[in-house]
Amino acid sequence: MTESLDIAEIGDRVRNLRLKRGFSLQDLxxxxxxxxxxxxxxxxxxxVASIQVLxxxxxxxxxxxxxxxxxxxxPRVEVLRRDEQIVMDDRSGWQRRILSPVLPGIEFELMRTTIEPGVDAGEFGPHRPGSREYLAVEQGVLTLILDGIIFQLEAGDSIYYAGDSRHVYRNDGESPCSYYLAMDLGSSSI
Amino acid sequence: MTESLDIAEIGDRVRNLRLKRGFSLQDLxxxxxxxxxxxxxxxxxxxVASIQVLxxxxxxxxxxxxxxxxxxxxPRVEVLRRDEQIVMDDRSGWQRRILSPVLPGIEFELMRTTIEPGVDAGEFGPHRPGSREYLAVEQGVLTLILDGIIFQLEAGDSIYYAGDSRHVYRNDGESPCSYYLAMDLGSSSI
DNA sequence: AGAATTATTCCTCTATAGTGGAATATAGCA
DNA sequence: TGCTATATTCCACTATAGAGGAATAATTCT
Structure with missing residues (x-):
């Protein structure tokens, strides 16, 4: 989120992209x-172009x-060592670890969650429309409920779902379950 | 990416957001x-507002x-079972598995890579400026080289880096290494 | 209910976005 | 080098974005 819009810079970007595509002004x-x-x-x-023209x-x-x-x-690089990561420990038997740094203007998080057997990690969301979540099961079996619909995911499975749904994570199995979750609250490309 | 811009809909969004914030037109x-x-x-x-006004x-x-x-x-949900995922097997000893579906207009990928001991998975990028990558090491030790700078990451560590750098992934250890990588080639929020 | 206040839309006008064609600049070729 | 073709900028004009104030609509208060 910038305070001021740089019209000249937008123009540079248009020109650079046009040339990269090999278009003349007439082509474009x-x-x-x-x-x-x-x-x-x-x-x-x-x-200054109108949004229609742009x-x-x-x-x-x-x-x-x-x-x-x-x-x-x-920033170019940010390392988050394991002991630098934000950890959310819930007494009911699940843990969430944030793996991504906070970046200005970026609403994205990568996290790893572990759930003990028989534990319901609770309900989350709905997040704003347009947000997206990508989940990959590392080990165990995860029961994921999206707006009342049940998905059973095994180690190695993955799933994408729109973030503006109610989601519940549960481990109905006999062994610990862990999964990685990438959550993008930002916008889709337009 | 839509073919046509809906000016009325943008107006609705502005009004909805304004009301949600509790602003009158005068306030805004x-x-x-x-x-x-x-x-x-x-x-x-x-x-039609200009981009400056918007x-x-x-x-x-x-x-x-x-x-x-x-x-x-x-789409609301897409499950990718393990055997439905795209797998890239390289004979030199590393494997990459795509965990995210292709969504229209979204340039994001979640993937899991494994590298055998002593294997160099090669050089990647640079991707376009503004792209971001988030990597979390699941197991083993990963040597990541970004524009010549070496990072040694152990199981549980994570790192963010700008996608427009040259990146090399290597397993210099004695056991297999695996990591999750979220790659967002899209834009930052503005 | 009526009056006062606040919020929004209408109206007129100025500034500038956006167009088509002419003028100028640049690139390619003999 | 000169000529031709292509690409880009300049110019005059039309259409409309954007502003300020008046008129209207909606809400609040007594």
């Missing part, structure tokens, strides 16, 4: 249904508004 | 430095252009 004009003049003006940061440009470049507008200010 | 006008008339027109889908509105609503413009058309 035809694909995007935007005049050559306007494209030139946008690339030089001379005019959407057309992005689509023609097989990109997205978000990507053309984005501002990169992320 | 002051916060966003956009006239009350323009806000009303945008909400009613009557006018950015101001999004910022004032503590949201992003991407989120105001996005179109949700993702």
């Amino acid at each position: 004009s035809e694909r995007a249904t935007v005049s050559v003049s306007m494209l030139s003006a946008v690339e030089r940061g001379e005019k 959407h057309q440009i992005a689509t023609a470049l097989n990109s997205s508004i978000a990507r053309l507008v984005e501002d990169e200010s992320l | 006008s002051e916060r966003a430095t956009v006239s009350v008339s323009m806000l009303s027109a945008v909400e009613r889908g009557e006018k 950015h101001q509105i999004a910022t004032a609503l503590n949201s992003s252009i991407a989120r105001l413009v996005e179109d949700e058309s993702l």
Whole structure:
């Protein structure tokens, strides 16, 4: 989330992407249904496109508004040693460990959860519409309930589900269960 | 990625979010430095905002252009049983298993890689600027080299790194190494 | 219910987005 | 080098975004 939108930089991104795709302004004009003049003006940061026009440009470049507008200010590397990770221990028998650092403007988490046999880790969500979760079972058997629908997942199985559902994680088995969960609360590409 | 931008729907999203935040048009006008008339027109889908104005509105609503413009058309659930997953077996002694389904407009992958002792899985990337990778070591010891910088990661450790670096994965240990990798080639929130 | 206050839409006007064609700049070829 | 073709920027014009204030609608209070 930036305070100020850099119109010139957006123009640079459009031009870079256009050249990378090997398009002339005329090519892009035809694909995007935007005049050559306007494209030139946008690339030089001379005019501010409406979201309609920028959407057309992005689509023609097989990109997205978000990507053309984005501002990169992320760190290059962050190591989280095991003992530096945030751990949530629940007395009822499950543990959640956050494996990803907090990055400015990024709403994403990678985590590893373990659930003891016979333990119900409780209900989560729904998160905001558009959020996505990806889960991979490392060991044991996980019972995952999404909006009342039951999924039984074994070691090695994986599942994607929309984050705006109610989700319950349970270990109905006889041995500990562990899984990795990647949760993206951000937006889809447009 | 939608073919056509729905201006009325964007307006609905702005209004819903504004009401959720408990703002009047006047409140939002002051916060966003956009006239009350323009806000009303945008909400009613009557006018097309420039990206400058929409950015101001999004910022004032503590949201992003991407989120105001996005179109949700993702599946709710997709299970990938172990034997349905795409597996890349390399003869030199490493294996990569894709754990996430392909979703329209989403450039994200969750994968699990195993590397035999003494094996170098090779060099990857650099991916596009803004992409992010999150890696968690499940077992063994992983040697990860990012743009020439060496990181030694043990079971339980995790690391985030920008995707536009050259990355090399190696198992210098005496036992197999496995790790989970979440790779987001998409954009950051704006 | 009526009055006062607040919120939203309508209206007019100015500034600029966006277009099509001309002028200029650049690249490729003989 | 000069010529041709292609790419880009300039220019004049139309359409509309965006602002400020008036009119209308909705809500709150007595």
